[in-house]
Amino acid sequence: MAEKKIVDGRGSFCPGPLMELIVALKSSQIGDELEVLSTDKGSANDIPEWVRKVGHEYISTTEDNGVWHITVRKTK
Amino acid sequence: MKILIVGGGMGGTILANNLARRLTNELKTGKARITMLSASDKHMYQPGLLYLAVGRMTPDELYRDQASLLEPGINFQVDPVEEFQLDNNRVKTKSGKIHEYDVMVIATGSRMFPEGVPGLAENAETFYTEETALKMFKRLQSFEGGKVVIAVGIPHKCPMAPLEITFMLHDYFKDRGLADKVQLHYTYPIGRVHSLENVAKWAAPEMDKLGIKYETFFNIKEVDGAKKILRSEEGVEINYDLLITIPAHKGMEVLEKNGLGQNGWIPTNRTKLNMEGRTNVFICGDTTNIPISKAGSTAHFEADVLGENIAAMVKMGTPVREYDGKVFCFVEAGKDRATYAMFDYQNPPDPKAPTKAVHWFKMAYNKLYWISARGLL
Numbered sequence: 001m002a003e004k005k006i007v008d009g010r011g012s013f014c015p016g017p018l019m020e021l022i023v024a025l026k027s028s029q030i031g032d033e034l035e036v037l038s039t040d041k042g043s044a045n046d047i048p049e050w051v052r053k054v055g056h057e058y059i060s061t062t063e064d065n066g067v068w069h070i071t072v073r074k075t076k
Numbered sequence: 077m078k079i080l081i082v083g084g085g086m087g088g089t090i091l092a093n094n095l096a097r098r099l100t101n102e103l104k105t106g107k108a109r110i111t112m113l114s115a116s117d118k119h120m121y122q123p124g125l126l127y128l129a130v131g132r133m134t135p136d137e138l139y140r141d142q143a144s145l146l147e148p149g150i151n152f153q154v155d156p157v158e159e160f161q162l163d164n165n166r167v168k169t170k171s172g173k174i175h176e177y178d179v180m181v182i183a184t185g186s187r188m189f190p191e192g193v194p195g196l197a198e199n200a201e202t203f204y205t206e207e208t209a210l211k212m213f214k215r216l217q218s219f220e221g222g223k224v225v226i227a228v229g230i231p232h233k234c235p236m237a238p239l240e241i242t243f244m245l246h247d248y249f250k251d252r253g254l255a256d257k258v259q260l261h262y263t264y265p266i267g268r269v270h271s272l273e274n275v276a277k278w279a280a281p282e283m284d285k286l287g288i289k290y291e292t293f294f295n296i297k298e299v300d301g302a303k304k305i306l307r308s309e310e311g312v313e314i315n316y317d318l319l320i321t322i323p324a325h326k327g328m329e330v331l332e333k334n335g336l337g338q339n340g341w342i343p344t345n346r347t348k349l350n351m352e353g354r355t356n357v358f359i360c361g362d363t364t365n366i367p368i369s370k371a372g373s374t375a376h377f378e379a380d381v382l383g384e385n386i387a388a389m390v391k392m393g394t395p396v397r398e399y400d401g402k403v404f405c406f407v408e409a410g411k412d413r414a415t416y417a418m419f420d421y422q423n424p425p426d427p428k429a430p431t432k433a434v435h436w437f438k439m440a441y442n443k444l445y446w447i448s449a450r451g452l453l
Contacts, residue, residue: 011346011401011421012367014235016271020367022295023231027338046267053293054310 002031010039010067017043018050021072025056028074033059036070044068077108077390080177082157082167084114084142086122086449087361087375088183093451094383096147099390103149108390110149111175113167115156117142120206121445122233123372126240126408129203129212130248133442138206145449160334162357179356179386182342183379184331186233186362186370190323193229195299200227200321203241215318216248221257222317224249227296227306229324230265233362235369236417238262238322239270239279240408245320246286247411260287261314263294263306275407275417275427282409282430296321325370327363341365346421347398349378349385358382366401368421373404376448383451406438414438 007024009017017038024034036047044061047070051058057073079095081088092112102108119142127133146152157175159168166176188204190197201216203209224245228238242262249258262269262283268276269283269290283290295309299319306314326332327340336342336351343352344364351357360382361375368374378399385395401421408414409430416434417425447453 009367013273013419013424014271014369014403014417015231015367016266017367018266019230019271022265042273049267050293054295 002029002033004033004035007034007036009043010037012038013040016040017070018046021047022050025074030074030076032074034072034074036068036072038068038070039066041068043070047072077102077178078176079108079110079386079390080167080175080180081110081112081183082180083183083185083361083363084112084116084119084152085183085185085361085375086372087185087379088112088114088181089119089142089145089449090376090451091181091183091360091379091383091386092150093145093147093449094379095387096149097451098383098387100149102390109151111151111153111177112146113153113155113157113169113175114142115154117154119145119449121442123445124442125203125206125209126234126237126244127442128206128209129241130216130244131213132411135206135210137442140446140449145446147451156330158330160331160336162354165356177356179358179389181358181360181382181386182331182336182351182363183360183375184328184363186325186327186340187329188233188323189326190229190321192324193296193298195301196227196229196296196321196323199299199301199304200319200323202321202323204233204323212320216245219254219258219318221254223259223261223315224318224320225261225263225306225314225316227263227294227299227319227321228265229296229322231325231370232322233325233370234405235271235371236275236405236407238264239275241320241322242288243282243286243410244408246288251411259289261316262288262290263296263308263314264290264292265295267292272417272419272425272427274425278415278427278429325362331363337365346401348395349382349399358386368401369403369405371403371405373402377402377404406434406441408435408438 201212414435
């Protein structure tokens with residue numbers, strides 16, 4: 001059964017939210033939804049760009065008090 | 077108070093010495109006791125492996141006897157933990173001994189895991205152990221030209237290693253008169269050449285200047301050793317003559333077996349450094365799941381905080397400090413120049429152009445490390 005996971009990349013300059021997402025996807029199942037929390041606004045561009053490039057599903061981006069919430073689904 | 081430190085690497089050793097100094101009287105009177113359990117009687121200076129791989133250090137320079145680094149009063153035993161019985165505040169070791177604790181710190185580090193990528197372990201050189209670093213150096217010595225590809229897995233220990241080995245390889249081949257015959261090709265998992273934006277901003281032009289090619293958004297999927305092709309999750313193929321990898325890492329197997337954290341990374345509070353859900357178990361260094369660099373300096377700064385806090389718990393019953401995410405990394409930009417990156421949870425790094433002075437400071441630190449491990453620097 002698909003899960004929803006939080007990837008907390010707040011305050012992470014290195015390795016950074018995108019790397020945290022890539023690592024988390026490796027240990028997720030197809031269909032799982034991952035919501036990345038990031039305090040780096042660059043994540044709002046980087047993450048959707050990578051997700052589309054590699055072929056997972058980009059769902060949404062929202063911003064709340066300086067924290068970006070970027071949600072994706074593992075599709076392969 | 078019985079303090080148990082599991083792991084005798086950089087974090088565990090600095091912490092044990094820090095605590096022993098803060099608790100001199102308590103150790104004498106028996107109010108506190110410090111026990112360290114480790115898998116080895118040797119202590120390795122792991123950053124030295126980078127130099128070993130390019131023939132700039134020898135294996136003997138990497139080691140000291142662990143016991144010689146520890147303050148008197150620390151009960152050091154070579155007897156790794158096999159069972160963590162957290163509900164009963166005790167562990168069971170390989171020899172079958174039971175150690176009870178009031179406070180435990182787990183600092184068991186991480187291990188490379190190239191086996192997670194098909195074909196990688198069999199076909200790539202790396203330098204995360206003495207054995208592999210020596211093998212890589214011998215391979216470099218016999219390499220007379222062709223395409224050298226650097227492939228980066230995540231998460232990995234030492235965030236600067238991909239850049240450092242690339243720049244050091246450039247100078248290594250140049251010194252051998254092979255600069256025109258070797259093409260270095262760097263790859264990186266995200267959309268720039270390093271996770272730290274400001275580091276990427278100086279590293280990419282540096283690569284352009286040196287003629288090093290790079291491919292970003294490249295996550296290793298598999299290696300075809302017969303055809304000498306590296307493939308990425310993003311669908312890109314790169315041919316290679318010599319493949320060097322910074323492989324993905326995992327935490328220690330014993331932590332996974334005991335159900336303490338997925339892939340051996342233990343869920344850890346990012347400021348208090350306690351294991352999530354436990355008030356008397358703390359995590360130090362690579363073993364945490366905190367989204368910061370897996371680096372010696374991270375372990376060092378966390379150990380400083382834990383030393384102060386655990387000593388305060390003994391003396392006052394409460395911790396006094398929080399970890400702010402501080403990390404400091406030297407970045408070797410070749411054989412004779414370097415820069416550094418310092419950052420925390422709130423402040424990104426602002427690395428300067430590489431200089432010879434920083435490189436020589438790094439060379440000095442390679443020796444000063446042994447003072448650092450003793451908790452004096």
